[in-house]
Amino acid sequence: MIEAYNINKRFGNLHVLKNVSLTVKPGEVVVIIGPSGSGKSTFLRCLNYLEPIDDGYITVEGRPVGKRKLPDGRLVDDKRKNIYRLRSTIGMVFQQFNLFPHQTALENVMEGPVTVYKTPVQEARKKAMDMLEKVGLADKAGAYPAQLSGGQKQRVAIARALAMEPKAMLFDEPTSALDPELVGGVLAVIKDLAREGMTMVVVSHEMGFAREVADRVVFMDNGSIVEESTPQRIFSNPEHPRTREFLSKILA
Amino acid sequence: MNLGPIDIDFLLQILPLLLKGAVLTVELTLLAIFFGTVIGLFVALAKISRFKILVTIGGIYTWAIRGIPLLVQLYILYYGLPQIGIELSAPAAAVVGLSVCGGAYIAEIIRAGIQSIDKGQMEAALSLGMSYAQAFRRVILPQAYRRLLPPMGNEFITLMKDSSLVSVICMTELLRQGKLLSNSTFRPMEIYLTVAAIYLFLTTIFIYLIGRLEKRLAISDGD
Numbered sequence: 001m002i003e004a005y006n007i008n009k010r011f012g013n014l015h016v017l018k019n020v021s022l023t024v025k026p027g028e029v030v031v032i033i034g035p036s037g038s039g040k041s042t043f044l045r046c047l048n049y050l051e052p053i054d055d056g057y058i059t060v061e062g063r064p065v066g067k068r069k070l071p072d073g074r075l076v077d078d079k080r081k082n083i084y085r086l087r088s089t090i091g092m093v094f095q096q097f098n099l100f101p102h103q104t105a106l107e108n109v110m111e112g113p114v115t116v117y118k119t120p121v122q123e124a125r126k127k128a129m130d131m132l133e134k135v136g137l138a139d140k141a142g143a144y145p146a147q148l149s150g151g152q153k154q155r156v157a158i159a160r161a162l163a164m165e166p167k168a169m170l171f172d173e174p175t176s177a178l179d180p181e182l183v184g185g186v187l188a189v190i191k192d193l194a195r196e197g198m199t200m201v202v203v204s205h206e207m208g209f210a211r212e213v214a215d216r217v218v219f220m221d222n223g224s225i226v227e228e229s230t231p232q233r234i235f236s237n238p239e240h241p242r243t244r245e246f247l248s249k250i251l252a
Numbered sequence: 253m254n255l256g257p258i259d260i261d262f263l264l265q266i267l268p269l270l271l272k273g274a275v276l277t278v279e280l281t282l283l284a285i286f287f288g289t290v291i292g293l294f295v296a297l298a299k300i301s302r303f304k305i306l307v308t309i310g311g312i313y314t315w316a317i318r319g320i321p322l323l324v325q326l327y328i329l330y331y332g333l334p335q336i337g338i339e340l341s342a343p344a345a346a347v348v349g350l351s352v353c354g355g356a357y358i359a360e361i362i363r364a365g366i367q368s369i370d371k372g373q374m375e376a377a378l379s380l381g382m383s384y385a386q387a388f389r390r391v392i393l394p395q396a397y398r399r400l401l402p403p404m405g406n407e408f409i410t411l412m413k414d415s416s417l418v419s420v421i422c423m424t425e426l427l428r429q430g431k432l433l434s435n436s437t438f439r440p441m442e443i444y445l446t447v448a449a450i451y452l453f454l455t456t457i458f459i460y461l462i463g464r465l466e467k468r469l470a471i472s473d474g475d
Contacts, residue, residue, distance in 0.1 A: 050375055080383065088381025098376035102394045112380035115390050157376075164380060 001026045001168060001199045007046060007056035009039075016042050017053075018223040024168070027197045031210040031231075034220035035246060040203045041095075043220070044170050047201065048090045049083050060086060061167065088116050091161030095173040097153040099145040105132060105156045106141040112164045124163075131159035135189050151182030155189055168199040175206055207251060211235055219243045263442050266433050270443075273429030274450050280346055280425060281412040281454075287351035288411065289404075292358025299363050310359065317356035323417050325349050330421040346418040354411045361407060365400040366392055398469045405462035409455050416451075426450060 002024040009017035016039045024030050032040045045051040047058060049066040057075070058065040066083055067075040099108050109128035113119035119127070132138045135155035145153055154174055161169060171190065175183040187209050194200060194213045204210060210217050211231045218228040219240070227240045235251075238244045254260065299310035317325070330345040340348065369392050377387035419428035430447040434440045 048379060050378060084378075084381045084383055086381075087379055090379075092376075092379035094372055094376060094379075096370075096372050098370070098372035100373065100376070100391055100395075111390065112382075115386050116381040160380070 001028070001061060002047060002201070003059045004043075004047065005057045007043065007058065008054050009042060009046060009051065010054055016223050017046070020056075020220075020223070020225055022218065022225065022228075024199060024201060026199055028215045029194045029198075029200045029202065029213050030216045030218060031214040032201065032203045032218045032220055033205070033207070033210060033246075033250075034226075038220040039223040040220045041172050044172050044201060044203050047170055048087050048092055050087075050092070060090065084116075088112070088164050089167050091158075091164060091166035091169040093154070093157050093161055093169065093171045093174050095176050097145070097150070097157045097177070099153050099157055099160070101145050104142050104144055105137060105148065105159075108145070108156055109160045109163045112160060116164070128159070128163055131163050132156070134162070134192075135159045136185070149182060150178045151185045154178065154186045158186075158189055158193075162193075168201070169193065171200065171202040171204070173203050173205065175204065205250070207235070207247075219246065221246065258442050258445070259439070262437075262439060263446060266437070266443060267446065269433060270426065270429055270446055270450060273424060273426040274454065276423065276425040277412065277415050277427075277451075278454065280350060280415045280418065280423070281408070283347045284350035284354050284411050284415065285408050287347065288354030288358050288407075291351060291355030292362050295355060295359035296362035296366065299359065300366060314356045314359055317353055318360075322349065322353045322414055323420065325353060326417060326421055342418075342422045345421055346415075346423045349418065350411060350415060353414070354407065357407050357410070358404065361400060361403045362396070365396040365403075368399055369395050398466070401462060401466050401469065405459065408462070409458055412455060412458065413451065 002022075004020060004022045007017050007020040008015070020039070020043055022030070022043075032044070034040050042051055046053050047060075047065070049058075052066060057067070063086070064075070064078070065086055066078055068078040068082070069075055099105075100111065103111065106125065106128050109131050110121070110124040113124045113127060114121060129138060129141060132141055135158055137152055137155055137159070140148060140152060140156070145156070148156065158174075174190065175186050178186065183206065187206060190200070190202065190209075191213055202210075202214075214231045216228055217231045217234045219226050219234065219238075219242075221242050227234065227238060227243045229239070234243065235247065238247060295310045295313055298306035299314070301307060326345065326349045329340060329349050330342065333340060333345075373391050373395065374387055377391040378384075382390065415425060416427040419425060419431065422428075424432065426447055430443045434443045437443070
């Protein structure tokens, strides 16, 4: 579904991603953990080309992301249109929600289909209502983001991404900006998606969630993938000392 | 009838002429606001674009225009350009001068307004598959409007007051009308006080209209 080979990314002199490779199978849930500054969010953002990569190769459903193969095998920057199309098929949910504050919850969810897919407004509205219902917020359709709690905002943001009928979802620390009592509601929605078979890559600090939902847990540190394994193995018996150190700090 | 040193009858006599000048002042201001905003929007987009050359051109434009007094710009437009074969009529020079000058300030206002929108908004729009243009139109600009209004209102009022400068290139707007009257009647006190009152009246209307617009946008923003 998603494949990344030897991704390298620099911000100036800072080498934030070093030869990162990861394969995500259809329906798989991969949770990326690691200390802040380890490059996990940057890696996630590379997957839908919000961050261009310096070196390496990403494909989604076999199609290269951001780059196009010429007949002679060289890779060149892809047409913008193709990048836009790719992004419409991968949903992304942000730590800071990034809802559009000038639109109601319903309008937020309608925005993508109407603007990008040119879905007729009536149809988009119906679909958006279904999505809001799915995340348990049908009664908040007319509310503006400023009138919603953090957890509600994030659930609307998930509905907004789902309205595009994505083939995969990327979650960038979806619960890190939430008050503790609101985390559960958002995680429940993500768990539902996992149960429905949605392919997902989740950057998270919620170890309980990772243990419960992840098919695979990836530990990143200092721009590299240090260890990847099943949640059972990584939480009970991590191989790498750095993984052990990180987990002992975070689970303490 | 007298009010202190001011002769009311005389004042009523000159008022129609001054109002005629005021009409020209309003026309010039509205044209300058319109063209200035169009110029400003394009220059602002140029300055935040990915293209180095556009960024540079936009930068030079705002730097030069904001750094040279409007009065000097008007002299160059009206008295300087004919020397190299470009003759602008007084109204044309006035509108061009005011629009180009206003455009530079408006460009900076719009640029700052757009850049004040959280980066996450653009990312969220892009992540839905929108193009940059769509993200701008649907997400960034609607949010920027409201933040733009107060400084834009200021700029519009400044443009109205600055329009008095075109009196030096033979445009008989409000100030020059007053000056002509003053020259022929030797009653500068009545005349310039009236001119001042008319300017104040016009700017007050502007402030009122912009205030109402702000309120309406605040409501449609839902907070």
